[in-house]
Amino acid sequence: MFDSVQDGGHDSSGVLVPVLIPWLFEWRYGGRSVSLCGSFTRWSESIPMSLAEGRDDVFQVVWNLTSGHHEYKFCVDGQWRYDENQPFAEGACGLVNTIIIAREPDMINSTSSSPTPGRSNMDVDYDIITPAVSLSHGTLQEAIPMISSVDLEVSRHRVANFLSTHTAYELLPDSGKIITLDINLPVKQAFDILHEQGLSVAPLWDFCKSQFVGVLSASDFILILKELGNHGSNLTEEQLEKHTIAAWKEGKLHLTRTMDGNGGSFPRRQLIHAGPYDCMKDVALKILQNKVATVPIIHSSRDGSFPQLLHLASLSGILKCIYRFFRHSLSSLPILQQPICSIPLGTWVPQIGESKPFAMLRPNASLSAALTLLVQAGVSSIPIVDDNGSLLDMYSRR
Template sequence: MYPSGMDYGRESGIVLIPTRFVWPYGGRSVYISGSFTGWTQWLMTPLEGCPTVFQTVCSLPPGYHQYKYVVDGEWRHDEHQPFINSNFGTVNTVLLARESNYLPAIVRVSDGTLHDPFRKISAEDLQMSLHHIAVFMSTHMAYELLPESGKVIALDVDLPVKQAFRILHEQGIPMAPLWDFSKGKFVGVLSALDFILIMRELGNHGSNLTEEELETHTISAWKEAKSYMNRQVNEQQVAFLGHLVHAGPDDNIKEVALKILQNNVATVPIIHSPSEDGLYPQLLHLASLSAVLKCLCRYFRHSLGLLPALQMPICEIPVGTWVPRIEEPNVQPLAVLRPSASLSDALNLLVQARVSSIPIVDENYSLLDVYSRSDITALAKDKSYVHINLDEMTIHQALQLGENPHSPCGNNIQRFYMCLRSDPLFKVMEKLSKPGVRRLIVVEAGSKRIEGIVSLSDIFRFLLGL
């Protein structure tokens, strides 16, 4: 193997192609071994900030190469990359046809043959991919999203606001449907965005909302308060907070996804409404885009050859929000903040940009952390939020307040997820299908410099042609 930068290629007349190999499945030590190393083992290094992702860059001559990984002493191959059976067992393969500054996404097709990563898919192939996905989503029902077991939490509208947000934090959920016993139905939702608005109201010197009122103020009183309706938010936000968006178990999952996208909500309650009079509606599940995406990934994982669009690197398809280039002066910049920014700035940006989280970066635009809507509900576990000055507290200080040193998970909870611009769309979809993951931050390998953000809604707007 010839490390990048050697003069071997120039002296021999061979053009060497810097090629990135990535093992994203964890391990303590990972090596790569292949035809280009003489089947000796070469050490791979973990990606900074992603200890489960190992990578290395090799300079290879054009042509056909075979390779395997050695993970903690065990020979492995990547099932998501092209592979064949050879004298060395099951091996991955790569065909390099021309120069490239990264290893593009290469995946096997259903018959085991190689897919050329440099081939630009045609409009017909793209439409074929989207058609297969649309047919699947239109013919599978919401009840298929229900887990075999689990719990669904609903809040009574007569519950005090302060207690309700403490429940959201302790249960680790971003929102909960609201049940009105007097009406015998679900009437809305309480979410982290409500708590953000309450925090802003407490920080407003002209507010009539006090700590004492929060102790006794019910959810219904908060929702109906005149100060709430007079708040300086636009009509779309008021609509988002003021009515219940739900689906039935017999709705197809395309309808579920469209309801989430069109109403800009994180989840949609799946509610069964009995036809008999006198029976209460049943809350079955809270459906999210990640659950729909998990269903898609599980169904299409072994037939990627039918979906060329899912094999393309995310940088080559119209998804996500990217850092503007110099030649794009009119493009809206990515919403990021420094650790020294005020908590007030973070809350305002979460509401105005209508995003679930904001990357926190250093002076080099490298990723340090994120501040999300769910972080603000951590302040509901005690009375600390009442004494916070939003303009004086920094994001760094707010994140420290939300830490729980007594948590059984300690500080090992993964707060955000990253990907590379060269990752194939299907790999990005698999990451976003994990519970609680709503955005992937696209970073530069090594430096963790932010290059863009891909969200669940970005993926579904592309898949549904919106």
């Protein structure tokens, strides 16, 4: 299954020899005879593929590739095929799968640091984004690796293209269940159900309107605990047992109006949702722009009646879908080869991410302080650290 491996480097004359990178090709859809052909064989040689150990439907072969762009197809039982679940494009041979292998950094350095005699030295702008800072506190003193803006743009373009051409329907699992809560259900009982089912959010159904009207989430639970801490003595045990989701949502709306200082002018928020045929890009934008954790995927008839709840979409689900699509060709997203600190997405200490303070607590902090920080910082979890800043535990919404 393996072809002969060649080592990259310089030959005896000092000429740079391209580094060959072993690459695993897989055909996962069965067949009697499968072979591989591509631009790396100049489309003239077919490479036989062998069955993976213990499988009768997966064919594999490892072939050495140089850095750059490659195209390939599979010949399955005499028919040319391409894998729809891997990156593909229209090529000279029709639809073909594609791979982009980033150039090795040491190849760039060797080329630029060893000028050829008789030629003038030239300053080449590789368009590199330099990091603003490096990690401190002794965890990582060396500079963060530089990121090529070309690699960044290639990764951005491929992810954007994927999100624009794939729909929310692809986020649906093969099997599963979704819990929907009646708005007239007592809040206490609703949270008991969420706890028993291991859920942090559930859509709300209004039988009178025959439609989904909102969601009950961990944020509601946090706000209720804070309200009980402030005004718990004003509510009897019986009132707590009978307080419905609908009543809480009304009270939450009043609370929001009070906190925002808008009085009665604060608008009632509509349910943020998406359809199964909306592209993933639109779903992701709804999550980010509305600052929500999930977006219900709802299928309705043309007149809007009989809505069917299909799924609760989240950013983590979209990321999993992106990974499934690119997992066998991760080099086509060069940014994934970089350490996570090179692009400080998320929440970081001030030396790295300057946008907002890094939320963390000491072990002796009160529950009230933890709940308040979760809401104010808009985060899903808070690191619990000791006096030296070492991580002890995590306190999360779930």
